[in-house]
Amino acid sequence: MLLIVGTVRLPAENLERARPAMRAMAEASRAEPGCLEYGYAEDVLVPGLIHVKELWQDQASLDAHFASSHIAVWRAAWPGLGIGERDLRVYEVGTPRKT
Template sequence: MAGKGVSLVIAGTIRVPADRLEAVRPHMLAMLKASRAEDGCLEYAYAEDVAEPGLIRVFEAWRDQGALDAHFTTPHLAAWRAVWPEFGVSDRRLIAYEVASERAV
C-alpha cells in the first residue's frame, strides 16, 4: 500500500452453507477477477476458514475511499449480491480499517 494518504482495508466474513460452496465458487471467482481489475483495488481475496467449513474470510485493500465507493456501484458487485439468496450466502460481517502506514512484521 505504497503512496500518500489513507488506504482502506476491508476484513471480515460471510457464510456459505458448506454443501453449496462448490456451486457458488464460479460466482466468487467472477467477483474476484472483476474486483481485482478495478482502478484502486490493491488486494481482493476470499478464503475458506480451515476450521469452519463455509466460513469465508474476506480481505480487501483499496487505494482510498473513492475507489471503494466506485466498487460499490459496479455491476459485478450487484451480480454477486443478487446470487446470495440462491446459494444461501449470509451473515456478512465486514469492517473497514483506515491505514495510514504499513510495515513488515
C-alpha cells in the same frame, strides 16, 4: 488506504456452486482502479465460513466498487447460494511495514 476484513457464511454444501461466483467477483474487483488486494479464503476448520480481505486505495475507489455491475451480480447470487450472515468491517490504515 481502506482495509476491509471480515467473514461471510453459506451452507457448506453450496461451496462448490459459490466458488465460480467468488472467483468472478475477485477477478473483476482486482481489475478495478484503486483495488490493491481482494480475496476470499475458506476457513479450514469451519465449513462454509469465508474470510474476506480487501485493500482499497481510497474511499472514491471503494465507492466505485460498490456501484459496479459485478458487485450487483454478486449480491444477486447471495440468496441462491444461501449467503446470509455477513460481518465485514472497514478500517482506515496507514503505510504498511514489514514485520
